[in-house]
Amino acid sequence: MTDHCLRLLRQHRRLAELAAFPFNFDLDRAADGHAEPVRLASGGALETVAGCDTGGTYFVCADGSLLYADSEGSAGIIGSSADEALEIVIGLPGWRDYVHLTPADGEQAILARVAEVEDEIREYHGIDAERAELRAALGLPDRSPVELVGMLHTALLRTEPDFLLLNAAEGCAHDLLDPHPRPPLWESVRHEVPGDPAAEPLSTWITLAVDQGLTELARVALIRRLDEIFMDQSALLRPGSRKELDLSPLRWLAGEFERLGDRQQAERAQHLYTALRK
Known part of the structure; x- marks a missing residue:
């Protein structure tokens, strides 16, 4: 320093x-x-x-x-x-x-x-x-x-995962200053799967990342995913439906944040889940 x-x-x-x-x-x-x-x-x-x-x-x-x-x-x-x-x-x-x-x-x-x-x-x-x-x-x-x-x-390129900036009150993440692509989470996780790793659900790589001690990588991926849903709730639409939402991703996100001990993000996910159930 x-x-x-x-x-x-x-x-x-x-x-x-x-x-x-x-x-x-x-x-x-x-x-x-x-x-x-x-x-x-x-x-x-x-x-x-x-x-x-x-x-x-x-x-x-x-x-x-x-x-x-x-x-x-x-x-x-x-x-x-x-x-x-x-x-x-x-x-x-x-x-x-x-x-x-x-x-x-x-x-x-x-x-x-x-x-x-x-x-x-x-x-x-x-x-x-x-x-x-x-x-x-x-x-x-x-x-x-x-x-x-x-x-x-x-x-x-060092900004994520250790220096992701959040709005302290709302918990949402700041965008990156630059447009440079970052490697997907699966490239950082030491695990092979049959077929295309990009086709695996995010949950696969989150679980492996946490198990391998890559906590901040997992946290960044989860926060970015939650922010995406906040900005565009059509991401929760059930396949073939224009109105019916599948809220299970929010419950999963809340559970993963709880597992990381990230109470603010868990509450964000749970609050949105509760609001969309009404």
Whole structure:
């Protein structure tokens, strides 16, 4: 865990002001908290350390990873430490415009996109002298945009399962910041089944994941499934019916959450089950 840069920002007002503008990592906004109460599904600690002018919030997690949550219900890890995240935030002004990129896109495409975004920023204010000053003061290396995009991509892929952000009151999950596909649960579970594993019911893989100690992977899959049902209850329609619902998936979800000791999610599933029975 490294937070050297964060400590320097807290100690030196000039550096904090540079981080806030033009790099939109504003320590003063930490006092405002996030737009809504949030927590990690895994139960890990969160420390609010900064915010941005669009209502987003930066959190340091228990292992030092830095999580960003925007004001529209998306969240993701952007660095394995505060120092790494600040490398990305400072080195890639407008970093949110790059979350769809991967190293597989190639150097030419990455550099072209970075040039496009940074030219747009320069139409309104400077970033080059400010970036050089802040990097030097914080002791950050002068990494290429290609390397920084690779670091951002790696960090984003770590968001699930351990850093899934929830609305604390309602229990629903935030979307991912990025569009990159994640492997299905069955790829992480060490078990072979005859035929197509994707055709197996989710319950098969949940049971195996829990039995193998992959609790957070199971929890994420269950929460995502419950959220899907909340958003679209037609997913419960019995085959061939336009009105009759099969509520057994909700009872199963409630039972699985109980098995994980996740009372809030179990109650969510049970409340929806009760409401739809009326």
